[in-house]
Amino acid sequence: MQIxxxxxxxxxxxxxxxxxxxxxxxxxxxxxxxxxxxIQQEHIFHYRPSWDADHVLFDKKRTKxxxxxxxxxxxxxxxxxxxxxxxxARQQDATESSFEMIEDRGxxxxxxxxxxxxxxxxxxxxxxxxxxxxxxxxxxxxxxxGTVITQPCLYHAMDHLGVAQYLTRIxxxxxxxxxxxxxxxxxxxxxxxxxxxxxxENLLVLQDWFEIFVAQNLVLEGLLNPMxxxxxxxxxxxxxxxxxxxxxxxxxxxxxxTAKWVDAQIKVAAAESPENKAQxxxxxxxxxxxxxxxxxxxAKRAFGDKADDLLAELTSEFNARCAxxxxxx
Amino acid sequence: MDMKANKKKLGLKEKYAHMTRGLDWExxxxxxxxxxxxxxxxxxxxxxxxxxxxxxxxxxxxxWKYQAEKERKLYAVLDAFAQNNGHLGITDxxxxxxxxxxxxxxxxxxxxxxxxxxxxxxxxxxxxxxxxCLMQSIDEVRHAQTQIHALSNYNKFYEGFHAGASHQIExxxxxxxxxxxFDDAFSAGPFEWMxxxxxxxxxxLTNLLFVPFxxxxxxxxxxxxxxxxxxxxxxxxRHMTLGLECIKFMLEQDPDNLPIVQKWIDKWAWRGIRxxxxxxxxxxYMLPKRVMSWKEAWxxxxxxxxxxxxxxxxxxxIKVPDCIAQCTVDKEHxxxxxxxxxxxxxxxxxLHTWLPDAEEMDWLSAKYPNTxxxxxxxxxxxxxxxxxKGERFFANTLPMLCQVCxxxxxxxxxDDPTKICYRESEFQGEKYHTCSDGCKHIFxxxxxxxxxxxLPVYQLYQGNCWPEGTxxxxxxxxxxxKYLEWCHIDAKDTGDYEGSSDQAxxxxxxxxATQNT
Numbered sequence: 001m002q003i004x005x006x007x008x009x010x011x012x013x014x015x016x017x018x019x020x021x022x023x024x025x026x027x028x029x030x031x032x033x034x035x036x037x038x039i040q041q042e043h044i045f046h047y048r049p050s051w052d053a054d055h056v057l058f059d060k061k062r063t064k065x066x067x068x069x070x071x072x073x074x075x076x077x078x079x080x081x082x083x084x085x086x087x088x089a090r091q092q093d094a095t096e097s098s099f100e101m102i103e104d105r106g107x108x109x110x111x112x113x114x115x116x117x118x119x120x121x122x123x124x125x126x127x128x129x130x131x132x133x134x135x136x137x138x139x140x141x142x143x144x145x146g147t148v149i150t151q152p153c154l155y156h157a158m159d160h161l162g163v164a165q166y167l168t169r170i171x172x173x174x175x176x177x178x179x180x181x182x183x184x185x186x187x188x189x190x191x192x193x194x195x196x197x198x199x200x201e202n203l204l205v206l207q208d209w210f211e212i213f214v215a216q217n218l219v220l221e222g223l224l225n226p227m228x229x230x231x232x233x234x235x236x237x238x239x240x241x242x243x244x245x246x247x248x249x250x251x252x253x254x255x256x257x258t259a260k261w262v263d264a265q266i267k268v269a270a271a272e273s274p275e276n277k278a279q280x281x282x283x284x285x286x287x288x289x290x291x292x293x294x295x296x297x298x299a300k301r302a303f304g305d306k307a308d309d310l311l312a313e314l315t316s317e318f319n320a321r322c323a324x325x326x327x328x329x
Numbered sequence: 330m331d332m333k334a335n336k337k338k339l340g341l342k343e344k345y346a347h348m349t350r351g352l353d354w355e356x357x358x359x360x361x362x363x364x365x366x367x368x369x370x371x372x373x374x375x376x377x378x379x380x381x382x383x384x385x386x387x388x389x390x391x392x393w394k395y396q397a398e399k400e401r402k403l404y405a406v407l408d409a410f411a412q413n414n415g416h417l418g419i420t421d422x423x424x425x426x427x428x429x430x431x432x433x434x435x436x437x438x439x440x441x442x443x444x445x446x447x448x449x450x451x452x453x454x455x456x457x458x459x460x461x462c463l464m465q466s467i468d469e470v471r472h473a474q475t476q477i478h479a480l481s482n483y484n485k486f487y488e489g490f491h492a493g494a495s496h497q498i499e500x501x502x503x504x505x506x507x508x509x510x511f512d513d514a515f516s517a518g519p520f521e522w523m524x525x526x527x528x529x530x531x532x533x534l535t536n537l538l539f540v541p542f543x544x545x546x547x548x549x550x551x552x553x554x555x556x557x558x559x560x561x562x563x564x565x566x567r568h569m570t571l572g573l574e575c576i577k578f579m580l581e582q583d584p585d586n587l588p589i590v591q592k593w594i595d596k597w598a599w600r601g602i603r604x605x606x607x608x609x610x611x612x613x614y615m616l617p618k619r620v621m622s623w624k625e626a627w628x629x630x631x632x633x634x635x636x637x638x639x640x641x642x643x644x645x646x647i648k649v650p651d652c653i654a655q656c657t658v659d660k661e662h663x664x665x666x667x668x669x670x671x672x673x674x675x676x677x678x679x680l681h682t683w684l685p686d687a688e689e690m691d692w693l694s695a696k697y698p699n700t701x702x703x704x705x706x707x708x709x710x711x712x713x714x715x716x717x718k719g720e721r722f723f724a725n726t727l728p729m730l731c732q733v734c735x736x737x738x739x740x741x742x743x744d745d746p747t748k749i750c751y752r753e754s755e756f757q758g759e760k761y762h763t764c765s766d767g768c769k770h771i772f773x774x775x776x777x778x779x780x781x782x783x784l785p786v787y788q789l790y791q792g793n794c795w796p797e798g799t800x801x802x803x804x805x806x807x808x809x810x811k812y813l814e815w816c817h818i819d820a821k822d823t824g825d826y827e828g829s830s831d832q833a834x835x836x837x838x839x840x841x842a843t844q845n846t
Contacts, residue, residue: 008414008842012485013834017493018817034481035474039440044499046512047781051367057515058444081471082400089397092390131352135451138463142448147440154447154467161460162389165348172347177339180351188354201358 032078063210070146098246115241124171124183130164132200199294219287225255345386353456371518374583378455384570421617422835429680441511443469479553492817527572529597536630580645599767603734609664622696665705681826731764
């Protein structure tokens, strides 16, 4: 049975703000819409930036990609700050209980030595790669155009920091602070990691923010995350390393979720114009080659003889994904 | 089971260092000056980023957890507010002028802070400040959004909110005051940004900006805004510690930094104080139930608390900004002078103004015994007299603006409150006007920057502020009316509160909610 409470009803004068009425019609707007659309200033800026006198503060010309309406690049997850933090809090809660269980029960001690070493050698140095991902995405959050894309890039930057911190914890759980020192050493001078470090450093000096988005969020993450959180994770699980999988569950869930967001951006930007499509495809080809080169020695360490086949498979999955997004690669 | 029971537990500080500083490395494949191209051009010397003391230690998992909890509570209150006609709980719909000023003048600044701190969080070569700045960047987008969400409900029922949070700040003459402040800071380098926003705005001035608005909300029954204010408090506390750590770090790194930092403190103190004059009118005139006078707030929060801060910074050689002497004079005048100007230009504003009634003028006399009766009561009396005769006075033109702070030239000489203060500078053969010695000083130091200022009134008269397709040669063309249309200001948004649709609607709805008619 339904109970209807009586309330004093006042007819509102309007449902939402002018710019949302213009965009979506006069109807109640979602919190995502109210918190994201048109909140970046667009036309009038007082002073040229001392650090980039060729542009205004928020400038559409900081990338080669061009959109008639930058607000077409919306986030399918509809993350505004509240929705974002609440989603991540739920995920971190689950991850935290995994870490607690592993630490309380000493489950890390049960991991077979070779798997543990693989995790130390492959996962822990990745925290530096994640930190590079943080820097690229904070750059976009600062210098990109239009809140619907800059906002999720800041969330993505914070996620990269969070992932780097989870990878750090994995190192601490497996082998204490020594694990972090060893990983840093490998990152700085180990032969396996130099191509990757060089690649990550190359991304740190890019200036076109959409190029960073493609190189980092689509290509690097598109090849790296499945390698780590699908394929390597399957190896861990199948061979007695479930404890490691438990510690990477956040990353597995997160990379699937964020890939959907990245796809939506690329798809819309590519469909906008032949010029965009050509530019995006060119970047993908360029950074796919560079990423695969950087991944090769790491895959070798993680998968041994199977590495070449695995990279080929990852590449073909990645190419199929790009084709679906409308890229010619 | 063979358990390693004696694994050493890491201390919080040590663990946090692993979780942040340990992530970074010295690049070798790309040179440092390409990775951090903004690190040196301002002349600040940093020798050892590891000396940075983390002002707070929050890993991302803890951040998500705490912040999500706050968000859940905040949105529960906002939902309840909307469901139960919470807007009828405010003291009087006049109060909403303060809220309109907040949405159109302050929320867009939160957004700018979000972008600027994202830039700082990318640009400092030290990982400690980068992480802290990124946390502030994401907090600031929270503040922009939660403010819009909190105030969205008022937009449904009242005029003056409908343009949203950023349309008007690019266009409206009095909003170019806060806008130019943040544009100025963001177009400077990352270190100046930290002094301007991290230190001056968030640390020194926040008690005179954020606190008066939120206290005003609490005093006037605005549950939506005050809930946001309480929810943001712990964020603000983090931002304050970051601002303070940043200035100390710069001063400790190299003695050559002192004159640069001092110059920035002087500049941003004055820039900030000029922005605060809008807050002074809010405190003295816009709140139906007043928290305290602007003068009292200034004395407690700046003269006493700020004094203690500057005593603390004296050991680094930092001096109290010279402009403070002027502020001691201005605190007696600024809210009255500015409100008089707003009252005579409110036909070109996005909020309502009103002439203070007898009770309010008595309160002002009591709070400003040295100045109100002598200089300002007669002017309000005169305006009231004319209004009573049906000749309410509105200025037909828009005022001349200061080239730096962009406030209309309305403030008076430090030694003569009956004489408008003008200062003039010449640059590249052109004359530029400023409202005070403080603004002139800022102009003269960086004229090439301030000549770029987009002064709304001048732009309007140059014909740059009309909707597309406007024909200024058409018969009966009214530039101000077209300007207001371009700003998304409707007639209902403007003018006196007395007789406004906000007043009529609020009375009718409150009647419906409290009476059985």
